[in-house]
Amino acid sequence: MVPTSYYLVLSAVLFGLGVIAFVFKRNILTVFMSIELMLNAVNLAFVSFSRLLGQLQGQVFVFFVIVVAAAEAAVGLAIIMLIHRNRGTLDVENVDSLKD
Amino acid sequence: MPVLTYLWIIPLLPLVGAAVNGIFGGRWPKNVISAVALSSTTLAFAAGLEAVREFLTLSQDQIPFIKTYFTWISAGGFRADFALQVDQLTVIMLLVVTGVGWLIHIYSTGYMHDDPGYRRFFSYLNLFMFFMLVLILADNYLLMFVGWEGVGLCSYLLIGFFFLKQSATNAGNKAFWVNRIGDFGFLLGVLLIFRTFGSLDFATVLPRAAAMPADASGQFGTLTIIALLLFVGAAGKSAQLPLYVWLPDAMEGPTPVSALIHAATMVTAGVYMVVRSHAIFLNAPVAMQVVGIIGCATALFAATIGLVQTDIKKVLAYSTVSQLGYMFLACGVGAFGAGVFHLMTHAFFKGLLFLAAGSVIHAMGGEQDMRKMGGLRKKIPVTFWTMFMATLAIAGAPGFSGFFSKDEILNEAQRVSPVLWGLGVLTAGLTSFYMFRLLFLTFFGKERYDEHHVHVHESPKSMTIPLIVLAILSVCGGWMAAPQLVGGVNNFQHFLAPVLSTAPAEPAIAAAAAETTSGGGEIVQALLGAPVIAGLLGFLLAWWFYIKSPEAPSKLAESLAAPYKLLSGKYFIDELYAAAIVRPLVWISDKVLWHVVDERVIDGTVNGVATVSRESGDRLRRVSTGNIRGYATWIVLGVVIFTSLLLWMVD
Numbered sequence: 077m078v079p080t081s082y083y084l085v086l087s088a089v090l091f092g093l094g095v096i097a098f099v100f101k102r103n104i105l106t107v108f109m110s111i112e113l114m115l116n117a118v119n120l121a122f123v124s125f126s127r128l129l130g131q132l133q134g135q136v137f138v139f140f141v142i143v144v145a146a147a148e149a150a151v152g153l154a155i156i157m158l159i160h161r162n163r164g165t166l167d168v169e170n171v172d173s174l175k176d
Numbered sequence: 177m178p179v180l181t182y183l184w185i186i187p188l189l190p191l192v193g194a195a196v197n198g199i200f201g202g203r204w205p206k207n208v209i210s211a212v213a214l215s216s217t218t219l220a221f222a223a224g225l226e227a228v229r230e231f232l233t234l235s236q237d238q239i240p241f242i243k244t245y246f247t248w249i250s251a252g253g254f255r256a257d258f259a260l261q262v263d264q265l266t267v268i269m270l271l272v273v274t275g276v277g278w279l280i281h282i283y284s285t286g287y288m289h290d291d292p293g294y295r296r297f298f299s300y301l302n303l304f305m306f307f308m309l310v311l312i313l314a315d316n317y318l319l320m321f322v323g324w325e326g327v328g329l330c331s332y333l334l335i336g337f338f339f340l341k342q343s344a345t346n347a348g349n350k351a352f353w354v355n356r357i358g359d360f361g362f363l364l365g366v367l368l369i370f371r372t373f374g375s376l377d378f379a380t381v382l383p384r385a386a387a388m389p390a391d392a393s394g395q396f397g398t399l400t401i402i403a404l405l406l407f408v409g410a411a412g413k414s415a416q417l418p419l420y421v422w423l424p425d426a427m428e429g430p431t432p433v434s435a436l437i438h439a440a441t442m443v444t445a446g447v448y449m450v451v452r453s454h455a456i457f458l459n460a461p462v463a464m465q466v467v468g469i470i471g472c473a474t475a476l477f478a479a480t481i482g483l484v485q486t487d488i489k490k491v492l493a494y495s496t497v498s499q500l501g502y503m504f505l506a507c508g509v510g511a512f513g514a515g516v517f518h519l520m521t522h523a524f525f526k527g528l529l530f531l532a533a534g535s536v537i538h539a540m541g542g543e544q545d546m547r548k549m550g551g552l553r554k555k556i557p558v559t560f561w562t563m564f565m566a567t568l569a570i571a572g573a574p575g576f577s578g579f580f581s582k583d584e585i586l587n588e589a590q591r592v593s594p595v596l597w598g599l600g601v602l603t604a605g606l607t608s609f610y611m612f613r614l615l616f617l618t619f620f621g622k623e624r625y626d627e628h629h630v631h632v633h634e635s636p637k638s639m640t641i642p643l644i645v646l647a648i649l650s651v652c653g654g655w656m657a658a659p660q661l662v663g664g665v666n667n668f669q670h671f672l673a674p675v676l677s678t679a680p681a682e683p684a685i686a687a688a689a690a691e692t693t694s695g696g697g698e699i700v701q702a703l704l705g706a707p708v709i710a711g712l713l714g715f716l717l718a719w720w721f722y723i724k725s726p727e728a729p730s731k732l733a734e735s736l737a738a739p740y741k742l743l744s745g746k747y748f749i750d751e752l753y754a755a756a757i758v759r760p761l762v763w764i765s766d767k768v769l770w771h772v773v774d775e776r777v778i779d780g781t782v783n784g785v786a787t788v789s790r791e792s793g794d795r796l797r798r799v800s801t802g803n804i805r806g807y808a809t810w811i812v813l814g815v816v817i818f819t820s821l822l823l824w825m826v827d
Contacts, residue, residue, distance in 0.1 A: 095812055098805075098808050099805055099808050099809050099812060100805070102805075107804075107805075168803070168804050168805060169803065171804070172801065172802030172803050172804075173802060
């Protein structure tokens, strides 16, 4: 049987990759996908702990996260569409009008 | 007793007049405005007369008649009612204020006829009547203070009536500021009264003050301090040394105002207040001495300045200061009744003098310099004769009103101090001199004005009728005291006696009064001689200087250049105050209060707070780049740091 720590390490690596991609990638779609990656890394950690501790809460949480992620994907993609239409670019460096 | 029950109607009538004219009168023609102003004062005078008639039917134990309408202030142990009071002293003041005020209102309709500020003038004048009536009808010190401040306000407004003239606004400000000093003293005195007696009602305070042991001579007890503080207020309002400086400048106002406010009524409020508080003063010998000495000094001091003034109104202004000094001299020697008596006769003859002077100025087309008048006797006979009566009255010619009141004061002064008496007699001589000088310069001798430009004309009826009425009062106003001369009773004093006897302790004066009525007749008559002789000498001197040899005054002025300069410069008191008080104050205000305290400290604090906020905000603003990845980096760094800390702490 594969030890739980392996799953947790995999989860941490996935999360770290998500963070790095989030910080360094410039395309909004890629940034958005890295968020999904982080969410799923967390899901993996939840499931692992759920199995380790023999409790169901972790798995229930995962369903919640999936639901929220689906809603987020719908809203987020709509926002990205609008940014693209209004500005003609998907580069986050150019989406900084909040500072003024 | 309809009017006594609804006593508030008397002050309210002029207030209504002021409000109606002030609020609605904007487009009304002049005759409507004067009808409103005159009817309100006429009704007030009529109500005053009716109140007096009803008052005389009251029995002795109903006096003072106090009517409480509502509680004005009630806080803890402090309580001030809106309550009005009538006693013998109030009655006299009420008749003087409403009567003389009414006459002067009539006169003003003629005098102010061509003035564009007609409506403003009458609303102010009516408002003044309201506050003056509150002042004299009040039954406690606080309500009195309301009237006191109110008349000061109206005085300020009316002195600065011609506000386009810089000198008029300056004079108004000066009056206001000098009065602030006095009012501050008065207010402190009132507070100390409350602290000492626990009440501000005359009916409570005065008997308690009378029952207190008198402060020893030369000792500054509570009563002495109260009395001195009240006297500071009186000195401000009634233009006594050293606060008299505002009154001569107050002549910038229209002449009816000078007559009503700065001669007949408001300036006598200080005397009224001292007489009202006589129970306090009688138990404060030091304060009495101060009042007497200040009064006598002011009388002499102002009279000497009056000798050389050339502006007809300025002479009368200094004369007013001098006569007010007489009233305080009377109070200072314990003859409060004589002070009130002189207050009343002075209201008649000085009001008349000012109105007549106004008539002269009117006739001369605005000229006030007596050197440019002369020979007006035939041209404006009514003005001349009425002014002549008033001059005889103020100079103390036997039989005229001023004779009785002034000689009574000097008579009482002689009992206390021969020095005060001597100075008072000297002042009587000076008074006679400067008044006849005024009369001769104005009405006699050669015509020194340009006849082609000045069309001398007698004033309209609305102005001459008040002059005639006041002239009759100036002649007869003192006859109430006449029986005293032949060993009878002074009816005026007899009438006032119940008010002044609230202080049971004044055996000296009571005994003196007894002596006067019984065996002192000869002494009295002998003493009466001196002021009359002084007055006669003053008259002869004025006649010799200004009729017989008109070149004599200028020769005398040349040979006595230094004293003449001192007098015509009014002892340079204004310059002294300017150098000692005004200029340092202005300097401190400018250099310290403005440029340091205001600009550096206050503005500096406010601006400093703003600068710090703005600078720090500007720095912090740079953190928000708007770059999402930047924000994400901060979040990640934060998470890393906190997680490490957490792990480190768990270990």
